[in-house]
Amino acid sequence: MASTNLVVVTVPHHPRQVPGPGFxxxxxxxxxxxxxxxxxxxxxxxxxxxxxxxxxxxxxxxxxxxxxxxxxxxxxxxxxxxxxxxxxxxxxxxxxxxxxxxxxxxxxxxxYLPSRSVAQILHTTTTLPVAYAAHIGAQVAAAMATAHSEGIVHRDIKPGNILIANTGRAAGTVKISDFGISRAKDDIANVESGVITGTPAYFAPELARGGEPTEASDVYSLGATVYTAVEGEPPFGVDEDSLVLLHRVARGEITPPTRAGDLTPALLAMLEPSPGRRPTMAQARDQLARIAAGPGGNVGAVLQSPLPRNDSAIPIWGLSGRSSTRSNRSAPRTESGLPAARVLHPTSARPAAGPAPEPTPPTPTPTPSEPVAGPPAPPTPPTPPTAPTLPISPAVIGVGAVILLVLLMIVLVVAL
The missing domain is CATH 3.30.200.20 (Phosphorylase Kinase; domain 1)
Structure with a gap:
């Protein structure tokens, strides 16, 4: 029986270069x-x-x-x-x-936009003033109204996808990013049936129930994002279990806003459970811009201008998040130990609505019939007496000179 020699040829494998700095x-x-x-x-x-x-x-x-x-x-x-x-x-x-x-x-x-996302800013501030949140929402709605007119649905509007420029002349400019899961309404290729794509905390109820994303679901997601900015958490709360959160979203029962103030009607309209009853993105843009402008304000300026900057405080786009590598130790701190920049008071923004702080009662002034409680104060050491100093006026000096002259004349008469 003839033997068979098996020859194995090894083909060298050249792995792809891993992308990194310099690639x-x-x-x-x-x-x-x-x-x-x-x-x-x-x-x-x-x-x-x-x-x-x-x-x-x-x-x-x-x-x-x-x-x-x-x-x-x-x-x-x-x-x-x-x-x-x-x-x-x-x-x-x-x-x-x-x-x-x-x-x-x-x-x-x-x-490339040097920026911080709204999610990063909220990680530092927890909430934003109503006028700031409305201003951000209005500019995102302006971009998305144009996208909807082009037949584009974003499907993942959330704080992490909204950027605010933080350097240079563009500082304060708001931009929506990451159209990674967006699609045209008429694009049916590569759409996987039954697969929900996006971030559950900002889903519209119809998406959580398996519906198709539409312009109305983008409006809902933007409303949920603005809600989070003023309330400090999404309208359905937070839960590590995505399925539990998804069921909560599907029911459409949001936590009523308590800090939104003048923004409340606009948020409730955008977060309407029925898609057909929500405003269009253009209507949401106009309503948010009016709230940001305030009574008698310039609505057009809200849509065309960067976020206002308050000269007496760090602007929101300049705040460093807790995840930032830059130290915050040099930042002034309040009595509670939190950075002072955590509380925002922009000059052109109305403060977020909510319970007003309780006034500090005035300290009572003790009277003789009301002795002050507590240990007596140590006695004050006596001050050594000093010789009184009498003022010498020019009149006194003149009288003295006359008397001296009379005495000299008397002495001369007696001497003679």
Whole structure:
């Protein structure tokens, strides 16, 4: 029996380079540092070497190790996000610059906005004044009204996706970001039946019950976001168990707002359980802008201007969150131990409604019939007496001179 020699040929495997600082995407975008991550992938600060500008580059989840069908789905989602964002051009929306391919992997190239998200700001302040929350909501609604006119539904409006520029001339500018799960109303490709995408705490009830996302569900999510900004937590509270929270959302029974003040009617309209009874995004924009402007204020300025800055306090976009690497030890602190910047009092913003602090009772002034309680004060040591000092006027000096002259004349007469 003849023997058979089995020859095994080993093909060297060249793993893909792991993206990191210095990595060059599509021969053009040089990665510098990671800005954050999300459900669709990491976001990097990069330099566009062709145009010599800073950009944000979003690395879509790698397709390595996936089946061809799954990899195709990931690429399709990235292309859809790029197309959706590119269709939207608005001063309050992050702009899409490019869709780059690196080793077959899609990367989204977007406007870079040095900023803090509303979620990061709330992590520091807990709540925002009513006028600030209305101003932010009005500008996001303005961008989303344009998106809806283009047939785009965002599907994930929440505090973490709303950015406020914190440096330079753009400081205070509000922008909605992350159209990663957005889609056009008529885009039926790659829609998985029965899969709910988004953040449950900001869901509309119809989504929690398995309905399709619509413009009305975006209005609800924005209302839930503004509610969170003034109340300190989402309208359905918080729960680590997403299913428990989802059932709560499906019932549509929100916790009534207690701090929203003039904003309450607008919030309740946006958080209406029935989608057909909610305002449109354009109507919500106008109502929020009127509240932010205040009686007799300029509604147009609210929609076109950055958030107002209070010169006597740190602006909200300059506050450092607890997760920030920058120390807050140098910040002035109140008697409760909290940073003084935690309490915001913008000059153009009305304070959030809520129970007024109890006035401090005046300290009673003791009378002779009401001795002061407590240990007696130590006696004050006596002050050594000092010789009285009498003022000498010019008249006294004159009289003295006359007397002296008379005495001299008498002495001379007697001597003679």
């Amino acid at each position: 060059l995407v599509a021969g053009r975008y040089r990665l510098r540092s990671k800005l954050g991550g999300g459900g669709m992938g990491a976001v990097w600060l990069a330099t566009d070497q062709l145009l010599e500008r800073e950009v944000a580059v979003k690395q879509v989840v790698s397709t390595e190790g996936l089946t061809e069908e799954s990899a195709s789905d990931v690429r399709s989602r990235a292309l859809r996000e790029g197309r959706m964002a590119a269709r939207l051009s608005h001063r309050n929306a992050i702009a899409m610059h490019d869709l780059a391919l690196e080793s077959g992997e899609p990367w989204l190239v977007m406007e």
